[in-house]
Amino acid sequence: MADVSVETRLRTLEQLIRDAECREHDGVLKVGVDLGTANIAMVVVDRHNAPITGITYPSSVVKDGIVVDYLSATRVVKHLKQQLEARLGQALTHAATAIPPGISEGNTKVIANVVESSGLLVTHVVDEPVAAATALNMRNGAVVDVGGGTTGLSVLRNGKVLFSADEPTGGTHMTLVLAGALGLTYADAEQVKHDPAQEADIFPLVRPVVVEKMACLTRDWLTAYNVRNIHVVGGASSFSEFPGVFRKVTGKNIIPAVEPLLVTPLGIAMQAAP
Ligand SMILES: Nc1ncnc2c1ncn2[C@@H]1O[C@H](COP(=O)(O)OP(=O)(O)OP(=O)(O)O)[C@@H](O)[C@H]1O
Ligand SMILES: [Mg+2]
Structure with missing residues (x-):
């Protein structure tokens, strides 16, 4: 299992987002912006990486790290920033953001431009798996991020990405x-997919065509690496039966994340400059 402080941080962040609240803080804040395919998330932590507030917004303006609707993307980020500033009673000035491994320099610049158009100065652009690993407090092993658009695998050694691959599933x-x-x-x-009460009926439909495919990709990507633990993050891993399929296909120790949607956004904020 993940260590307790990791779990506590993620659960606290989830609660702050759900209740649209913010915690007391001393004014020194770190901001992370995650421009995902399905969700845009903005997270604020203090200098000790304790969650202070956060917000997410369902969106289709970015596809796998590539901005497909620049204008809407800038509007959403600006709006999210304003909401958090109103909650915090203070302006947010700089932020970190993240990119999926392997995207071009040009596309990275566009991501940073979207964030900067809201008035935030981008001080760090981190690799998404490094952000996830930061939030999970892991330096070695594999992270699989099953997001809206892609399944990505990264192998980390000493906190650095050694290998990355992704597929549009x-x-x-x-x-x-x-x-x-x-x-x-x-x-x-x-809607049906998000309803835990219907998981028993719907998971058998997605398991063979999607989840087993993701697990087979992961197994094949890892053949050259001596990895024991695979951390699984990203919203599409939310099904309770998801880790079991990965365990069976890969033969590895699968560690599901608490609050899988929030791991990467939290890690981005943790990587930001205070
Ligand atoms: N409870 C849930 N059960 C099943 N699927 C879920 C659940 N919650 C979210 N998802 C799915 O997770 C996906 C979004 O996950 P996430 O926010 O990690 O993706 P993203 O970061 O926006 O995308 P990407 O990383 O591919 O750019 C969506 O497809 C959404 O339907
Ligand atoms: Mg993502």
Whole structure:
């Protein structure tokens, strides 16, 4: 299991986001902005990495690290920043953001520009798996990030990314499979997917075509690496049966994250300058 402080931090952040609240702070704040395919997240921590506040917004303005709707992206980031500033009673001035491994310098610049258009100065651009590893307090092993658009694997050694790979299979594909199998619209299938009460009925539909595929990719990517533990993060890993499929296919020790949606956003804020 993850260590207690990691779990506590993630659960605290989830509660602060859910209740739109902020914790007392001494004014020294670190900000992280995660421009994901399914969600944009902005997280604020103090200098000791204790969560202070955060906000997430469902969005389709970025696809796997590439900004596809610049104007809307800038509007969303600006709006999220304003909401957090109102909560905190203070201006946010600088931030860290993150990129999936392997995206071009040009696309990285666009990501930073989106964040800077809100008035935040970007001081750090970190690799998403490094951010996830920071939040999980791990320096060695593998992280699989199952997001909206892609499944990405990174192997870390001494806190540095040794190997990364990704494939365009994520939560969006699960929703498409469910929509097709159940004759639902995409939006209705997305709702069904999020309902824990329906997991027993719907997981068998996505397991063979999506989850086992993700697990096989992970197993094959890891053949050259001597890795025992795989940490699993990202919203699409939220199913309770998800780690079991990965365990069976890869034969590795699978460590699911508490609050899988928030691991990378929290890690980005932790990597920011105070
Ligand atoms: N409780 C849940 N059960 C199943 N799927 C979920 C749940 N919560 C979120 N998801 C799915 O997780 C995905 C979003 O995860 P996440 O926020 O980690 O992705 P992202 O960072 O926006 O995307 P990417 O990392 O691919 O750019 C969506 O496909 C969403 O439907
Ligand atoms: Mg992501």
